[in-house]
Amino acid sequence: MTEVSAIYTIKNKYTSLSAKERKIADFILEHPLDSVNPSIEELADKIGISESTMVRFAKKLGYSGYQRFRIALARETIPSNAQIFETEVNDSEDAIDTVFSNAQKTIEATYRHLDRVAVQHAAKMIAHSKRLYLAGLGGSNSIALDGYHKLIRTGLTCNYASDFHMQLMLASQAGPEDVALLISHTGVDTDTLSLAEEFRNNGCPILVLTSDNRSPLARMGDAILNVTVSTNSLVAESFSARTVSMVIIDVLYVKILEQMKDQGIENLNKMRTAIARRRM
Known part of the structure; x- marks a missing residue:
């Protein structure tokens, strides 16, 4: 599952989602970068649904849990250098300074x-x-x-x-x-x-x-x-x-x-x- 785009998977399975799950999908498709950083609790609050719905959404897409989905989403939305340093990174900034x-x-x-x-x-x-x-x-x-x-x-x-x-x-x-x-x-x-x-x-x-x-x-x-x-x-x-x-x-x-x-x-x-x- 990790080789397949999370965004593509959401779009491909969109019609099979429930109304609440489509609410999650719509938010993530519109704000993919903003959907990676928050915890499951914070994102659920932001979207206006329950944490259990977030988990069901991830599993319906084929992931074992929400964290697996979050990692897959991060891989395709977060620049590689930001994934290393866990924060937005200026390419001209020294790695030692960043850490x-x-x-x-x-x-x-x-x-x-x-x-x-x-x-x-x-x-x-x-x-x-x-x-x-x-x-x-x-x-x-x-x-x-x-x-x-x-x-x-x-x-x-x-x-x-x-x-x-x-x-x-x-x-x-x-x-x-x-x-x-x-x-x-x-x-x-x-x-x-x-x-x-x-x-x-x-x-x-x-x-x-x-x-x-x-x-x-x-x-x-x-x-x-x-x-x-x-x-x-x-x-x-x-x-x-x-x-x-x-x-x-x-x-x-x-x-x-x-x-x-x-x-x-x-x-x-x-x-x-x-x-x-x-x-x-």
Whole structure:
């Protein structure tokens, strides 16, 4: 399906669409570029239909889901250089400038819009948890590993696995006294949603670190730590969102140590002493 033009497919199957689905088709055919950037929730609101109708529309066209359709649409409407950098790119602009500028803008936007109450609440939940589970898939897995590397210094019992099935096994052991930190840029990955469902079924509170606070994953969270992407992301992975997610992990680390007070400092010093023994 990915080899076939998304625009052509819409036109070819237009007569088989329902009235609501034709409303989607009309908007996309008239505004193909503007239809790529928004999330499914944002585009549904803009068109005036439900998210479920958007999903049915994509499946009727032959795609497995809306995200697959969105990627196919991006491939034929977004210039190749913009797909690389996730933002509109001037051909004369240096690649280094583009990457750094995008990261700086996302850091500034996230800093301005960060929900500090949510951050404080998340830190308190983690500091008083029995066990902390960190999980993410794809690019988000590296962020989860970074979080594990940092937060284990606090002395908290942290659990992390790189493999999805191992993550699912860990989730099956979680309970109401634990906390899960799930990381996902889009918040729509089905495997990540399965993890969230497993944690929730076991009564484990869920913290969500994401760029879309209206995503299915975000709606399952007890607290949302939101990365504000300064430019509309044109592909599933986001350079700048990954960078800023790690900054939020750093903020959480400091806030957790504040919650733990003297015990946190004592645990941190134990770690530093253990590491110092291995240095020349």
